[in-house]
Amino acid sequence: MFGFLKQRRQTPSGFSSSSAAEEVTAGIDGSGLVAIVTGASSGIGAETCRVLALRGVRVVMGVRTPSAGERVKEEIVKNVPAAGIAFSPFTLSDDGIELQFATNYLGHFLLTNLLLEKMKITAMESGIEGRVVIVASDSYKHTYREGIRFDKLNDASGYKGILAYGQSKLANILRSNELSCRLKEEDAKVVVNSLHPGVVATNITRHLGIIKDILSPIAKLVLRGVEQGAATVCYLALHPQVAGVTGKYFVDFNAVELKPPATDKELSKKLWDFSVSLLQ
Template sequence: MWIFGWKGQSGFSARSTAEEVTEGIDAAGLTAIVTGATSGIGVDTTRVLALRGAHVVMAVRNVEAGKKLKESILKEIPSAKIDVIQLELSSMASVRKFATEYIDSCLPLNILINNAGIMAPPFSLSPDGIELQFATNHVGHFLLTHLLLDTMKKTARESNREGRIVIVSSDGHKFAYSEGIRFDKINNEAEYNCYRAYGQSKVANILHAKELARRLKEEGVNIMANSLHPGEIATNLGRNNGLLNAISNSFIKYLLKTSSQGAATQIYVALHPQVKGVSGEFFKNSNISETGTAPAQDEELAKQLWDFSMKLINT
């Protein structure tokens, strides 16, 4: 149970905060993108990356909220380097616009943290006609990673520093449909279950990281890709679901992780020297963990998802 703070091999536990897992780490000279930077654990991820010296690009839906967070962080950390660029992950046009703007800026890219997500909303389709959770949690991040990969490869090559792609999944992947990914029923409203569809998108996050890691290793590229479960956190992730929103605002919130504890694992995977050379793994509480379900470990399903996703983003 997380509240007991049992430490894993890394020396950290579920109670560790983002500040604690990065203590003594100098991220100066690194440039990182954080999606969903103005909400939940994205806020602490952005702040601690800046605190450790990284140049952080906040990829956010609400630019005004991004600017306010930037101002807040600069008051605390006057030396922080932060930029704000608009990104709506559910729209492939927006993802392409963001990527073009980023590439045109000529900034390097050492770390990509695919943090943003939505959870268990009523059935709806994205602007591209894809079930909203799958579109936002997986397809948007898949496309973003695809478009920025050459920039990351160039940065890793020229800087001689390992690049890291961090994909935020969830233990919620265990509640996915039995097939893991329902390729032929992604947009089937009649059989839609908001919780299982969320789980499906989280399985996709894990499989994306695994297949990307395999391909990068095969190519001999110095970029690592990993996925993670941040923990049960008191955030507004369930804002689109009345039941989840009520639970997260009840007494149960006192049993959940704080935002800083929730951000710890992705910050650990993004920055810690212990993760150097580690790729294709699933992390929990700042330690490598088993996913625990067959679909999330299925290499053939990962390859099938890759091909399916490529077709989606190329249409």
């Protein structure tokens, strides 16, 4: 009855929106590679860890709760021979920063920058391209009118959970674009791309409460499983088709054109400097 919702439309990459992470990485040997995966204790992050490990990649799991990460690790080890918050009520992190911005964007900005120098050196010495894969979302199109609320980031007035989520995802795309430009200027052997994983059935919308409960039966019919949600992540991390590709935004394995304000280079630079100032 609902088969029309899950048609396999093949794209130029050779894969479709129904392709799973195992399918898009089939035959790829990741031996000798190291991947750091955030949000690794559930959902897309956990599935990404599983498939990368299946392909021989040494996986470092970034988790908020060690016990949850340990359970995922045990399951992977037994069967093999990311972190996100959406639509939460206004809350500040322990550092006094709006929670969705801190969790979905700023923490990843810091982690990437801490690892970047090591990645550049390793890529140069090994001859193996480094890849930064940033999970964003088409929700970047649904943010505040000014794009990023620099002056009101931590202000509860005017806060809307769904727009704050879009703001955090827009920030990730802007970060990807800016970092890609900086690395190209340095002629570094590291590429950076962002992606939309599709609308995936995970626990990220746990703050929606009764609305989530009402929509759950319908959602199961139309949402992707984590196997499909992790597919473009694994594709960008491992597939030879995207070697050398940088500064792009991918949907279903293919680079697509971004819409404003995600194309604003000045906004990307302003956000970068703003983020650095928040971490000082």
